[in-house]
Every structure is written in structure tokens, then in C-alpha cells.
Amino acid sequence: MPKVSTRNRIIQKADTLFYEVGFEATSFADIAAALGLSRGNFYHHFRTKDEILDAVIAYRLDKTWAMLSAWEDTSPAPRNRILCFVRILIVNRDKIMAFGCPVGTLSAELAKLNHAAHGRATEIFALFRDWLTSQFRALGAGKQAEAHALHVLSWSQGVASIAAAFRDDAFIHREAAGIADWLDTLKLQGD
Amino acid sequence: MPKVSTRNRIIQKADTLFYEVGFEATSFADIAAALGLSRGNFYHHFRTKDEILDAVIAYRLDKTWAMLSAWEDTSPAPRNRILCFVRILIVNRDKIMAFGCPVGTLSAELAKLNHAAHGRATEIFALFRDWLTSQFRALGAGKQAEAHALHVLSWSQGVASIAAAFRDDAFIHREAAGIADWLDTLKLQGD
DNA sequence: TGGAGATTAGGACGTTTGTCCTAAATTAGT
DNA sequence: ACTAATTTAGGACAAACGTCCTAATCTCCA
Numbered sequence: 350m351p352k353v354s355t356r357n358r359i360i361q362k363a364d365t366l367f368y369e370v371g372f373e374a375t376s377f378a379d380i381a382a383a384l385g386l387s388r389g390n391f392y393h394h395f396r397t398k399d400e401i402l403d404a405v406i407a408y409r410l411d412k413t414w415a416m417l418s419a420w421e422d423t424s425p426a427p428r429n430r431i432l433c434f435v436r437i438l439i440v441n442r443d444k445i446m447a448f449g450c451p452v453g454t455l456s457a458e459l460a461k462l463n464h465a466a467h468g469r470a471t472e473i474f475a476l477f478r479d480w481l482t483s484q485f486r487a488l489g490a491g492k493q494a495e496a497h498a499l500h501v502l503s504w505s506q507g508v509a510s511i512a513a514a515f516r517d518d519a520f521i522h523r524e525a526a527g528i529a530d531w532l533d534t535l536k537l538q539g540d
Numbered sequence: 541m542p543k544v545s546t547r548n549r550i551i552q553k554a555d556t557l558f559y560e561v562g563f564e565a566t567s568f569a570d571i572a573a574a575l576g577l578s579r580g581n582f583y584h585h586f587r588t589k590d591e592i593l594d595a596v597i598a599y600r601l602d603k604t605w606a607m608l609s610a611w612e613d614t615s616p617a618p619r620n621r622i623l624c625f626v627r628i629l630i631v632n633r634d635k636i637m638a639f640g641c642p643v644g645t646l647s648a649e650l651a652k653l654n655h656a657a658h659g660r661a662t663e664i665f666a667l668f669r670d671w672l673t674s675q676f677r678a679l680g681a682g683k684q685a686e687a688h689a690l691h692v693l694s695w696s697q698g699v700a701s702i703a704a705a706f707r708d709d710a711f712i713h714r715e716a717a718g719i720a721d722w723l724d725t726l727k728l729q730g731d
Numbered sequence: 732t733g734g735a736g737a738t739t740a741g742g743a744c745g746t747t748t749g750t751c752c753t754a755a756a757t758t759a760g761t
Numbered sequence: 762a763c764t765a766a767t768t769t770a771g772g773a774c775a776a777a778c779g780t781c782c783t784a785a786t787c788t789c790c791a
Contacts, residue, residue, distance in 0.1 A: 357770080363637045371652045374564050376748065387770045389752090398749070425767090449648045456705045457640045459649065461562045471705045499702060499711055500718070507698025514647045520690055527691070527715060546738080567778065578740045580782090585738090589779070 358384055361424070364405045368451040372402060372458055384515065395469045406469045409451070413473055415447075417480045427487040431501065434481065435528045437459060438479075438508055438521050446516045450509035477502055490535070504528055547585045555596045559635075559642040563593060563649055579632055581655055581730045590657065597660045600642070608671045618678040619723060622692065628720045629699055629712050641700035643668075649702065668693055681726070688726070695719055 353361075362383050366375040377398065381391045395401045420433045438445065448454065452473045459467040490497050496538035508524045511517065544552075553574050557566040568589065572582045586592045611624045629636065639645065643664045650658040672689035681688050699715045702708070 369562065369652065371649065373562065374653060377750085378747080388750095389771055390769045392749095392751075396750075438608050450651055453701045453705070454652070457645050458562065460704055461560060461639055461645070462565060472707045473701070486627065496714065498697040499706075499708075501701040501714070502697070503698035503711075503715065505698070506701040507694035509695070510644045510648065510695040510701065511665070513651055514644070514665045515690075517690075520694075523687065524694065526692070568780085569777080580741055581781095582738045583781075587780075711780095 352504070355386070355390065359386075359394055359401070360404050360408050360509040363401050366407055367385055367402075367455060369448050372455065373462065381532065392503075402464075402466050406466060409473055413476050417470050430484050431481065432529060432534060434445065434477070434501070435525050436507065438525050442512070442518060443507050445510065445521070446512050446518065449504060449513040453509060454507050455461055459514065474502065488535075501528060546577070546581065548636060550577070550582065550585055550592070551599050554592050555599055558593075558596055558646060559588040560639050564644065564653065593655075594658050594660065597615070597657060597664070601667065601727050602665055604667050606712075609668065622672065622676050622723060624643050625668070625692070626696065626716050629696055629703075629716050633703070633709060636700050637703050637709065639705040640695060641697060644697050644700060663695065 359380060363375070366383065370379070377388065377391060380386075380401075381388055395404070407514060421432050424430045424433055452470075452539050456467065456470045456474065459470050465505060478495070478498050479499055482495045485494035485497040488494075505522070505528075512521045550571060552667070554566070554571050556569060557574065562641050568579060568582060571577075571592075572579055586595070611621050615621045615624055641662075647658065647661045647665065660703040668687070669689050673686045676685035679685075695715070696719075699712060700728055703712045
């Protein structure tokens with residue numbers, strides 16, 4: 350059995366805590382205690398909090414890229430691929446209602462902290478944006494492809510935000526269906 | 541001249557710092573130093589951080605209520621009133637691109653902290669939701685009024701989130717126009 | 732004018748924070 | 762089996778945190 354390295358266990362636990370508690374509110378001790386590690390051991394792998402943050406962002410970028418690639422393999426039609434993205438809202442709705450969107454809330458927190466890693470956190474958004482853009486291009490959206498991509502990204506962000514505030518399950522389902530409907534009303538093929 | 545009380549100066553500065561830096565990341569000392577107050581003076585007005593938070597939320601509720609009331613007075617048509625709400629995105633776009641939406645980001649942070657005040661923070665959202673609902677009802681949206689209200693609220697949240705991530709000014713204008721367009725496509729009068 | 736109450740100043744407390752250090756234990760290669 | 766490198770343990774540090782305290786100052790009404 351491939352034992353997960355301590356370093357990776359730290360990254361995954363930090364990923365979870367940064368999402369569920371927040372970056373600033375999560376301390377070294379919290380992560381170490383959650384894993385049963387000594388602080389010295391922890392320090393051997395990550396010397397500063399920013400190093401962990403960078404590792405977590407890189408980890409999220411990898412996971413996101415892998416997920417998008419998988420959708421390309423399993424869903425031939427661009428429309429279905431976009432609906433895979435929308436389905437994130439449904440699949441993860443419990444976590445979203447409790448903690449919001451992991452990408453959006455981290456980006457917002459780092460922006461307020463004026464943190465150097467804000468740019469890297471935004472790369473996760475950029476990954477989704479570019480992937481969605483290429484799907485819309487494949488659908489024939491032409492020059493509007495990126496605007497459509499940002500629109501869908503923004504839509505999902507808004508849903509996550511409001512769903513978290515009101516803990517409203519029905520709202521998520523309704524808006525997810527709304528995105529699908531909107532997709533069908535698009536005037537496509539070409540500018 | 542009506543001198544602003546120390547208590548109100550604290551509330552307003554805390555309001556700003558909670559928005560621009562975050563609740564958790566703003567310390568007593570930060571607020572006191574920004575106002576040139578001693579910590580003892582500060583402590584006389586607010587004994588705990590939660591007390592300041594409650595006061596800031598109450599202050600925001602008051603400001604929001606006053607803003608919505610003013611729109612009722614100056615804009616007779618419900619459609620125009622809704623557009624007043626949308627225009628917040630344009631008017632405050634510089635702050636939104638830097639710090640996101642004050643309501644959404646505070647709500648998200650308190651949710652992660654599992655803070656008792658999360659419910660009260662959500663009341664600001666509820667204020668907007670109920671006001672928008674009554675505007676849509678006046679437009680003849682019937683049973684769908686609240687769904688429309690949440691949709692607009694969610695839409696603006698998404699725009700703030702993405703605009704903050706990418707610092708994208710054009711996107712804000714494009715989406716604000718998109719909300720106005722969507723308003724006109726609504727099938728109204730009747731449930 | 733005097734005295735009560737509100738306001739301000741600033742020191743002090745115990746914790747927790749991120750960071751750093753040394754030393755023991757484990758692992759890996761020869 | 763011996764060495765070298767990696768990993769783990771846990772103590773120590775200054776700084777900052779929220780909170781509390783007492784003493785000085787100001788304000789205002791009797």
C-alpha cells in the first residue's frame with residue numbers, strides 16, 4: 350500500500366482547514382494537532398505559513414486540472430462538459446452551504462489580507478475560466494466565448510455565496526437548472 | 541457642529557477595517573491605532589470583539605435600510621428601484637474590485653468561523669432579498685417574486701466575487717447591463 | 732463651586748501566534 | 762553493520778492577541 354507522505358498529509362489537511370475555517374484562522378498548531386504531528390516535524394516540512402499556502406494552492410490547481418481533463422475524456426459534447434461544471438454545485442452542495450466556494454472564499458480572504466499569493470489563488474479561477482472558454486468556443490460562441498465563460502463562473506459564485514448565507518438547498522437546484530436553461534437560449538455559432 | 545461620538549467613530553472605523561481587512565484579521569489595536577485612541581478608552585466602549593461586531597452589523601443594517609427607503613422615495617417605478625440596486629456594482633466598483641462585496645465576504649468569513657453572529661450578518665442579505673421581493677411583486681411577478689429577488693442578489697454576488705478575483709472593470713459593466721436586459725425579458729404579471 | 736458620572740490613558744495578565752533550535756529516532760545506501 | 766540523510770520530537774523565543782484593571786481627566790448638573 351502506498352503510504353501517503355507526511356508532507357502530503359499536511360497539504361491535504363491544510364487544504365481542508367483553509368476551506369472550512371479560513372487561512373488566517375487556521376494555525377500551525379491546528380494542522381499539526383489534527384494530524385497528531387509534533388510542531389517540530391511540521392516545521393521540517395514547512396517553515397512558514399506562506400509555504401503551506403503555496404503548496405495548498407498548487408495542490409488545488411493540480412486537482413482542478415485533473416478534474417477538467419477527466420471531463421474532457423468522459424464527455425465528448427461541450428455542452429455536457431459545461432453541465433459537469435454546473436453539477437459541482439449540486440454534488441458539493443452540503444459543503445457549499447456550510448463554507449461557500451473554496452476558490453472564491455480563499456481568493457476573497459487573500460485579497461483582504463493583501464497577500465502575495467492572491468494572484469496564485471486566482472489562477473484556479475483562471476483555470477476554470479479558460480477551460481469554460483474553450484468549451485464555449487467549441488460550441489461556436491466565437492468572440493463571446495470568454496464573456497460566456499466568466500458569466501457561468503460568476504453565476505456559480507453567486508449561487509455558492511447566497512446558498513451559504515441562507516443555507517438554501519432548493520435555491521441551488523433552481524439556479525443550477527437556470528444555468529442549463531440559459532445555455533439553451535444562447536445564440537451560438539459565430540460572430 | 542455635531543461632534544461624532546467616540547463610540548460611533550469606533551463603529552465606523554471597524555466597519556471599514558472589517559470590510560477591507562477582514563473581521564478576524566482586524567485587531568483591537570488596529571482600530572484604536574487608526575483612530576488615535578488608547579486601548580483603555582476603546583475598552584470602555586466595547587469590552588469584547590463580538591460586541592464591536594454586533595454594533596457594526598447593526599450599523600450596516602441601519603445604513604442599508606436607509607438606502608432602500610431612499611430609493612423608494614426617489615424612484616417610483618419598481619424597475620428603476622431594482623436598477624438602483626444593480627448600480628451599486630458600478631458606483632462601488634473600485635472597492636468591490638479590491639475587497640469584494642462587504643455583505644457577502646463578512647457572511648462567508650463568519651460562516652467559516654462558526655461565529656454566533658453569522659445569522660445577524662445574514663439579516664443584511666435578508667433585507668435586500670425582502671426589498672427586492674417586494675419590488676418584483678409590484679412588477680407583477682407573483683409567486684416568483686422571491687425567486688427573482690434571490691436571483692438578482694445572487695447575480696450581484698457572483699459579479700462582485702469574480703470582479704474582485706480578476707480586478708475586471710469591464711466585466712462589472714457588462715454584467716450590470718446583463719441584469720438590466722434580463723429584467724426586460726421577464727414574463728411578468730401573474731404567477 | 733463641588734461632586735458624581737462619563738470618558739480617557741496606559742499598564743498588566745495569560746494565551747496563542749509564527750518561527751527557530753537542538754537532539755533523538757528512523758530510514759536508506761554501501 | 763556503519764554511516765549519512767531524512768524525519769520526528771519537543772522545548773524556547775519574542776511578538777501580538779483579547780481582555781481586564783486602576784488611576785487620572787473631563788463634563789455637567791445641583
